[in-house]
Amino acid sequence: MSSFGTYPFFNINQAWPNWLIIILLLVDMIIRIIALGWIPHNRKPSVALGWLLAIFLIPYVGIAAFLLLGSSKLPKRRRDKQAKMNDLFRDQIRHQAIVGRCDHMPEPLRTAAKLNFDLGALPMTHGNSFDLHVDNHACMDAMAVAVDRAQRFVHFEFYIVAIDDTTRRLLESLLAAHRRGVSVRILIDHVGSLGYPGYSELVKRLDSSGVSWRRALPIRPWRGEYQRPDLRNHRKILIVDGDVAFTGSQNIIDRSYNKARNRRKGFQWKDLSLECRGPVVEELDAVFITDWYSETDEILDEPDRFELDAPESGGIQAQVVPSGPGFEDENNLRLFNHLIYNANRSIVVCSPYFVPDESLLHALTTEARSGVDVRLYVGETSDHWLTHKAQQSYYDDLVRAGVRIFMYHAPTVLHSKFLIIDDDVSIIGSSNMDERSFAMNLEVTLFIVNKEFAQRMYELEAEHYAPNSVELDAEEWQARPLLKKYLENVARLTSSLL
Secondary structure: HHHHEEEOOOOOOOOOOHHHHHHHHHHHHHHHHHHHHHHHOOOOOHHHHHHHHHHHHHHHHHHHHHHHOOOOOOOOOHHHHHHHHHHHHHHOOOOEEEEEOOOOOHHHHHHHHHHHHHHHHOOEEOOOEEEEEEEEHHHHHHHHHHHHHHOEEEEEEEEEEEEEEOHHHHHHHHHHHHHOOOOOEEEHHHHHHHHOOOOHHHHHHHHHHHOEEEEEOOOOOHHHHOOOOOEEEEOOEEEEEEOOOEEEOOOOOOOOOHHHHHHHHOEEEEEEEEEEOHHHHHHHHHHEEEEEEEHHOOOOOHHHHHOOOOOOOOEEEEEEEEEEOOOOOOOHHHHHHHHHOOOOOOEEOOOEEEEOOOOHHHHHHHHHOOOOOOEEEEEEOOOOHHHHHHHHOHHHHHHHOOEEEEEOOOEEEEEEOOEEEEOOOOEOOOOOEEHHHHHHEEEEEEEEEEEHHHHHHHHHHHHHHHHEEEOOOOOHHHHHOOOHHHHHHHHHHHHHOO
């Protein structure tokens, strides 16, 4: 009866029938034995250990949670749709991983482009241009201006969307475009937007307007819509007429996220977004088309129109990298690790949620120990307490290896997501550096190869991030109270499941 020590509802002084106690003991033992051989199948050891820990500590609750949340893949029907679209895109561009000349590219970057094409089906192209947007509200104004000019179509896909004083201009532009005959299609992550002030009003406006919109990955079992609730569409994409696109880290909501608690604390989200022109616009639209097909069974444009009118040279080389539980691999993580391991001089990482898996932690610390200048920007504060504590548990390992950690001053909530590697590689997108973004969220990333653009990113770091951050003092950090270390270590145990 000692194995029931973890169950407070059992009292050994109560007159439980012996047969019931024996059955419960057997069920408990069977759950643990089956879990040992079942849970590790096709899972990272760290993830498997996290689930095994939960099941061994609280077997019945743990196994119920695993059955509800344990698969990191979307249903096979959705994965098949993704695979179908991938094959169609690859066929249309004749399986070219790099469109145009590539003899000037270092071998590690050519292989990175081939890796991304193999995983995500979209190629590296020339002929792109980008404008950086560092202010959330100004970026939404630029989006609204682009939508106002739309003549054919607007595709809008975001994780969090709500009506408020700062988003109203953009959302009114979308509805006005619909009224004048532009084909406007909207995807909004269901769980991501639920609970934010302004979302309910948004749903009413969209429903009454007649605009074509869907909840991405909806969880409405009463309508026959259900899947694993923590697999989310975290992408941020706006495409107008196939000519201009916006993507990056920001959601369509006031930078306070409209919550009274955030306003009391003075929280203001800081994001980074790109305004894109060139062939990557069509690649971003291919991501939207695939997601729309997954939600509606409707293919908007026949894939034989995916022609990618890309020049042989000139402009900025770039590649769109979609990732998430609709793919068989962790596309973004593989790209990050490949590029980090091939760095020679410097690596800059900016991520609001930095909870690395073992492979990413090894990559960064290996490069730092090899003499590469590795700088990590994280927030001094966060809107997710448990994730922030798990993140802090990695600081000791990172600093010991030589990684310099810069904490962006509170109360700003750092939400930008980017990497800069050596003189010519930049990564910007929706993906955080954590297991959720690697395995559980649908993400989209831009892989940019261009020395001038990389220089712009280093200037952005110097002007907007470094002056507003303080470098972590290793000795002071080591001297933090034991209670903080304890909480960090407990949070770290859950990091593979966050």
